[in-house]
Amino acid sequence: FYTGNLLGLLTPFALLAGLLSVAMLLAHGAAMLVLKTDGPVAERAARFGGIAALCALALFAAGGAWVALGLPGYAVTSVLATDAATNPLGKTAALTAAGGWLHNYSSMPATLMAPLVGLVGLAMSAVCLRLRRGGLAFIASGSAIVGIVFTVGFALFPFLLPSSSAPSASLTVWDASSSRLTLWIMLLATAVFMPIVLAYTSWVYRVLKGKVTDDAVTANPNAY
Structure with a gap:
């Protein structure tokens, strides 16, 4: 304290x-x-x-x-x-x-x-x-x-x-x-949600891979 x-x-x-x-x-x-x-x-x-x-x-x-x-x-x-x-x-x-x-x-x-x-x-x-x-x-x-x-x-x-x-x-x-029960609950939660987080993060990095260049921004109709 x-x-x-x-x-x-x-x-x-x-x-x-x-x-x-x-x-x-x-x-x-x-x-x-x-x-x-x-x-x-x-x-x-x-x-x-x-x-x-x-x-x-x-x-x-x-x-x-x-x-x-x-x-x-x-x-x-x-x-x-x-x-x-x-x-x-x-x-x-x-x-x-x-x-x-x-x-x-x-x-x-x-x-x-x-x-x-x-x-x-x-x-x-x-x-x-x-x-x-x-x-x-x-x-x-x-x-x-x-x-x-x-x-x-x-x-x-x-x-x-x-x-x-x-x-x-x-x-x-x-x-x-933490107590044994708390650690066990967190282990189960991690086993369920960690793969979801890893899958989502991998997908984001795949979508955003490569360099952001002036030509790429200019050619993108959704850029602003």
């Missing part, structure tokens, strides 16, 4: 994370425009997308340095009951020194692949956008987004929602889990 006010949410690190989100999604959207358009639109998208990718790269690296050197972490200080009933108060947690959020990376070195994919993906996205390789830029920026999201997840684990005013009340993966 949060006990501060709205302006209290706008901490320097939160603003950095927000700018990183904007920059990485801007680079991804620009790659999509380069892939789907040509002419001046594609040129502008490539130019601004490359800048956004480099900004995201710098912000991601700065965020990592900040977490390592200046941001306190959280740690569970009791035994986690992973097979017991959900109880957010069934554990104790405490603040740690700066760099505490990086503990999982030292104990599970394989997780270092996530930030590496994020950094390399952003760099490759900038290069591919400069070369007007929209498809490769889209794959690279998409991979970077996945890497960045997993970087955050690996750093937070097992926490999902840390509490700044009462660390022991923080929600972990096991505290926030």
Whole structure:
């Protein structure tokens, strides 16, 4: 839970994370425009997308340095009951020194692949956008987004929602889990509706495949 006010949410690190989100999604959207358009639109998208990718790269690296050197972490200080009933108060947690959020990376070195994919993906996205390789830029920026999201997840684990005013009340993966019945119902719903969503999305991409060119727009009687 949060006990501060709205302006209290706008901490320097939160603003950095927000700018990183904007920059990485801007680079991804620009790659999509380069892939789907040509002419001046594609040129502008490539130019601004490359800048956004480099900004995201710098912000991601700065965020990592900040977490390592200046941001306190959280740690569970009791035994986690992973097979017991959900109880957010069934554990104790405490603040740690700066760099505490990086503990999982030292104990599970394989997780270092996530930030590496994020950094390399952003760099490759900038290069591919400069070369007007929209498809490769889209794959690279998409991979970077996945890497960045997993970087955050690996750093937070097992926490999902840390509490700044009462660390022991923080929600972990096991505290926030649903009941067996709820998970079973959601599995059935997913089994029914996910194929429908995938079929519809595939049909949309098939209809909209190819580049949107000036000639195609001019020749389309339904264009306006």
